[in-house]
Amino acid sequence: MESKVISVFLEKLGEDLVERGVITTSQLEQARQEREGSGENLGEVLVRLGFSNQQKINKYIGDGLDIPSIELAHYDIDSAIAEMIEEDTARKYRIIPMFEIEDVITIAMVDPFDIFAIEKMQGITGKIIEPVLASESDVLNAIDSFWGEKNRLDEFMDELAIDTGSDGSNDPADETGNSDAEVDDRPIIKLVDSIFSDAVLKGASDIHIEPESDLVRIRYRIDGVLQDISKVDYGHHAAISTRIKYMAKMDIGQRRVPQDGKIHQSIEKRKIDFRVSTYPVVYGEKIVLRILDLKSVRVKLDDLGFDGEVIDDYREIAGLSNGVVLVTGPTGSGKTTTLYATLNG
Template sequence: PYFEIDPLKIDIKEVASVVSTAYARRLQVIPVKVEKTKIVVATAEPYALSWIREFQDVTNKQVEVVVASHTAIKYFIEEFFTVRSATQEFKRENPREAGSRGDFSAVIELDRMLKGTKGDITKDASAVVRIVDWLFQFACTERATDIHIEPKHGKGQVRFRIDGKMRVVYSFEPELMIPVVSRIKILAEMQVDERRKPQDGRIRYRLADGREMEMRLSTIPVQYGEKIVTRIFDPKMVGKSFEDLGFADEDIDRWESLINLPHGLVLVTGPTGSGKSTTLHTSLRLVAKEDVNICTVEDPVEIMNDDLNQMQVNYKLDITFGNAIRAFLRQDPDIIMVGEIRDTDAGKMAIQAALTGHLVLSTLHTNDAVSSITRLIDLGIPPHLITASLRGMMAQRLVRRLCEFCREKVPTSPAAWAEVVGPHPVAMPSHVYAPKGCRECKHTGYLGRLCVYEMVLMDRELKDSIRSSVTLEELMDITKGKYVPLRVCGAHKIIEGVTSLDEVLRVIF
């Protein structure tokens, strides 16, 4: 049978230990599954099987043959055996470390050894360098947004977050944990020998295909050592249009009318990881022109853009969001983007900037759009200043996009539909689409993500209510019918067939 080699469903460490790299290259075969009594082996030549007897003698297991493309086999032989050969090389060169859980000694020596390897990575480079290089390439190939390298009892574990879901992709010997983390910290210009406190760093990494990826790193000490998380920012995401992000045409027009205002405050709200930064940077890309001066303050600067003047928060130097806005006001800005309004000072300065002829874009951590009003009040912003400056707010979430190559039509569950739409009168369709899984989506049923959102524009009635210090529930009643709520937007995406009932329920509720 034809076999699709999916590295996320294969125990790479296990299959790479079955035979040597040279053996796999010579025969152009690759183990893809190891069971107690047999091994599943992929080949591109199903009629040339003279190697099976030798393979069974070497492994002492029965062989089940599956057929895969020659291109895939050649590619994954190099991918799967890279880490294995690098690990073996590391053990040969560092016999004192082999078999141990990795003492913190010799890290400074490792630092010196790897200092000269920040450029292009070649096959002759250090074993640890090759492992990290493979890891970054693999993550970007699989569309991961985050890499988690975690020390566990007796092993190091690697997990990727793909389309919002975490997946274990690899585990390696514990003695490699410190060298791998140290190599990444060197690239990010972090303190290699400091493992007692959290650190942050950044890498700009060039892939084999020439693309440059921005990577933001964070380390923390945990029970078995040091964990490192790498967030990957693909510049192509910022180059996407609002249509690509899942916005309807009429909502694009409404949003663009907000971000083209000469002054005022515009907010994007939602939890961490809901795509707020992508929405803001996509917005800035649309308004960035030669005759517009745009200043941003972020913590940290996630996506580099030469059209912007980007400042990073640094509390040690007293560069807070509020102080950055104060500095911007002396820089003749047209537009100011504030990464997040976290405290009263940042809130008051954002309002002041909006009231003095500048357009201010920022984010808040609230669950819905209307709650951003009460959040500003909680921060100590007087209601009359909110009504004078706030122009509109949008709450958003990211849901996984159904794979268009394999999605399947299924009858709609009345109970699930009622849970999605709640009290809103949205007609239930007879059928919706559900995930199935194919080689295009790595058998997950989903391929990419899109926005589900709600957008509220300020009007006279809402401003009068804010001045009257009404409650959040009263604000909800006042705005009812004036915007499309998150759950209704999710229902529309389900009807369009771009996401599933289960996905909307998972993300929004």
């Protein structure tokens, strides 16, 4: 349920939308009749009837109340920030922490005037909270994607532990003669797919799978920093390695020389490329996967979040007929994305 501020503001919604030509007078009257006894606000009814969409409604609210309105699909969630709260808290307050800049955490909220949610976040994080308005469907989808994938990864780890005694899950040769359709329910394949999805949803630029004496360490590079994500029993390393090499069309029988390959995947309706490198180490093969989200090649300079004056200066420099522009930064900082955005304008 929205705050009193938004409720009062929405009472003016209908007439203003008619004046702007967004809806007709007859559509407004129909929406008001539908609203009676439904428990919905006018904006929700207009969306349900197809007379408007949630993005337009939120933009109207944001402009009128001087609150930024966003579409969450255009943003990557910083997993380290989102994980500062529990899934139950996110669902209770209908919020998703997005990112932190200079001790200010930006949070997408269905109701950015929910003072209880803001105070809760301040208490948990000890940071300044900057709320932005997002649609309920966007927020809930983000919660489902983030925590849902995290929970699935944990479930597959548990399933692997139970399945350790099974011959098939630890026999890498077993994957060479079966199609994906035949083995898609196997724990190893579920685990690998889940690692890929989890890394993409957390905004990782690389996945590192590193065998040690008694375990396999899984790490993601996020914002240029390698972070430990999970550990798997060493007995599963050969099967994980074989699965990834099979997907990358690499020689699964060759483990003593470095290899390179590519994997093309569709994750959350996004086309993702993985550049795969394997090389021998003391306890087996280390695998590094570089993640390239193909949506980044369509991004424009205005989507990068730079200050307007900086963008204008950069456009002017990039448009010069001669000279050199250096784009530098650590791994995963956005160098490739910046270059694609420069080409796209």
